[in-house]
Amino acid sequence: MSRVHNYFAGPAALPLPALEQAQKELLDWAGTGMSVMETSHRSKEYSEVHGEAINLLKELLGLGEEYKVLFCTGGASMQFAMAPLNLLRPGDSADYILTGSWAKKAYQEAKLIGQARVAASTESEKFARLPRPDEMNFDPRAKYVHLTSNNTIYGSQWREFPDTKGIPIVADMSSDLLWRPFDIKSFGLIYAGAQKNLGPAGVTIVILRQDLLEQSREDLPTMLRYRTFWDNDSLANTPPVFCIYMVRNVLRWIKDTGGLVEMERRNLEKGALLYRAIDESGFYRCPVEPGSRSVMNACFRLPTEELDQKFVSEAKKAGFIGLKGYRTMGGIRVSMYNAVGPDSIRALVAFMQDFREENQ
């Protein structure tokens, strides 16, 4: 068996033990003589997986009773709409912090539904950094402040979240939920498509706080109401059972590896290795300001576009896959979510050094 070094941005690398467990259990799962995909979502065996996935998320994030974990579908993109649909009533407004393409998409979607206002934007600087505290001004009447915790395309990431003066934060954490422990107190709603840091595509993790649920609109179609997911443990209709099972396997791996404290240690180590290799090279160049750089997605460029392309294709031949930057961005992007270990980044850094020596 030869597994590649996988730096795709999403769907992305999964931890080997999570895949191996699925492989081992595929034909006969939990002694049922069936796979999890072939089992009723109302069965006792499936209920255990469903409950375990929820409980592991609560445990890893230290969620209190006021939060519930919901499993939705439609990706993070559906949450761009579902959040304002549920949280904005006629006349209400929400604040959006624009730090990249996904943040802009969330903002544009909110404007289709209600009033949305830009509280800060770094677009004029090509999103090469996050806004500084004195550049953000929040409307005290805003129902929530929306931010994107990690900008998957531009390679920036919030380390310290803004002080929103008590306005609940709604966060798109699609590409970094579970990268480290964090204090959830100021967050009213968090959502994340699973296919980056949590599992396969097809399920979206939503973490909702009770006071926001209480204020949500009830006059919405059933499957667009957070209340439907909240009241039915995300089993009002058929959930994506195999995706949730895989998320469960990934969460078990995180816990067995040392939880979020260990994830953070590994991620900081990976980030330090890679950014040092870039900054000290005099060849590779990262456009993102050092204080805003992401340890999940690192973007950089070579001296010319031809060299960018040559780098991607030679890397591929050497077993380093998925390094091409986002289609509208060009350059190189290294996505190094939890499942990508420090050894993989060490190997990539060695490749980068060889490539520079041969092409400088």
Ligand SMILES: *Cc1c(COP(=O)(O)O)cnc(C)c1O
């Ligand atoms: C990938 C991504 C999305 C889009 O997710 P879908 O599940 O494809 O809708 C949204 N936000 C961020 C930050 C992402 O990285």
